[in-house]
Amino acid sequence: MSEHTIIRFEQVTKQYDDDPAVLDNVSFEIERGKFYTLLGPSGCGKTTILRLIAGFMEPSEGKIYFNGKMINNVPANERQVNTVFQDYALFPHLNVFENVAFGLRIKKMKNAVIGEKVKEALRFVNLDGYEAREIREMSGGQRQRVAIARAIVNEPEVILLDEPLSALDLKLRTEMQYELRELQRRLGITFIFVTHDQEEALAMSDEIFVLNKGKIQQSGTPTDIYDEPINRFVADFIGESNIIPGKMIKDFLVEFDGKQFECVDQGFDPNEPIEIVIRPEDLEITGREQGKLQVRVDSQLFRGVHYEICCYDAEGNEWLVHSTKKATVGDEIGLYFDPEAIHVMRFGETEEEFDKRLEAYDEGSHGQ
């Protein structure tokens, strides 16, 4: 464990009665000062991890460490973390000032100190001068900021954010994404952010943990996860993707759609069945003959930034293309892509094996 580690989960399982585990033997480390995102569909266990860190529940098995100390049995009010709740959970009987001051009052700070700290926290979230407002007079976005101010004013080591942007409209949400990221950089506190919105996760995080069915599927930087998804679930959940079954003929040569293509992946068994991923934006529309693949345009949607074009090849595989160029429905077109655009996924590979394979061929390429 490095000195940067602030939170460590060691084979943590959370289970109710005989139901399938909400969290299944999960281990990970969180480093100080970074922005982490727990990403996954509802019921994947992301909120459970948050509640375990906050101390609202105890793990059924395994150990949770905070700053090197096991905190399994430490009650929530004695933990150095603060939470921004999904519904904000601002106390309706207290005004903005008293909501933010709540934690400080419990620490029995002097009134003058409290006044100063609350003012500073509110300035941090751009809510100067809102001290005397009642919570019900605040808009969704403002409540969100109060909730953040209430958390940061306590100067915790870690802030937990449970889908805090889900109740906001799109424009405000994008704005708050920038603000949150900016805030995290200025404060230098560890943020652990829970969301089911992959765009949000990609835009804000230093590290993303993709979760499904109580297990961490993959962890890494946003680009790692986007460019090199470990399996079908991750590829499908993060962004749009074309996932096609195929066969790895040998290193750097993959077969799908009845043809062989040059690629950059290696370390597979000869003729191993695999799945390949090509992102829709990596596909380029060309004339039928210039394309590496020949497809027929089935439908087209204008998405503003690009056209979303749905095509089918002769084998019946669906190909999704994002292009700024328009296509004509019913046309036979060609699709061109670079060898780097193909990402090959092994069936049932764990994150550890995946990392080892990637490392191995990093070394391999250095050797060349």
Added chain:
Amino acid sequence: MDNKTRNIYLIPYVLWIVLFVIAPVLLVLYYSFFNVEGQFTFENYEKFFTPVYLKMTVSSFWYAFLITAFSLLIAYPTAYLLTRTKHKQLWLLLIILPSWINLLLKAYAFLGIFGTYGPANALLEVFGIGTQQILFTDFSFVFVSVYIFIPFMILPIFNSLEELNPSFIDAARDLGASAWTTFRRVVFPLTLDGVKSGCQAVFIPALSLFMITRLIAGNRVITLGTAIEQHFLVTQDWGMGSTIAVFLIIAMAIIMILTGNRK
């Protein structure tokens, strides 16, 4: 729906209110200005401010306060535990159930329980304390009243606890509050509306109790309710009875305003 049809639907409600609420109150007010001989007079009001009636008023308020306070003291923790039990609706039903039984029957049941040869005294015998006079004491009066009123205190508190967003409790704990501080600074203030309506539902009827004062307290506790009953049924001084009733109505209105929701 336009205004006309809405007004038609309002007719039964308005009729009911006029016939059974407004008219009786006006009648009471009217009667309060007549003496036993049927002459118009203010002497009833003068009489109300004599020590006899003022003492009755004070004791009415005192007992109503005691009943409300004890009900609250027992009802809040009970309601709190109820929200945490597995079959809360069933438990709630069991608590409400006795309130469906006629008040008089329950009062008579307590006559048996608290009587000299009743189970309460039998129990005291077992503990070697010996037979005590339980009936016709302040204790038995307050005890039975609390027993009768407590469902009306538990229900609104239970409801407000149920409505309380559990993430408020998480939030308070998260911000460093101990269980007790969480209760004192978050749970209780946010369920205050339930407490207020519970207190209203107990205090106001407790002010005008008369049957229990007579059966359980053996007329040793004389409240305004008892006085009204006596004037109407025994002394036939409807004027004086009405005057006391007027003061009770005013007192109730004041309590409603004081404990009403400001928001």
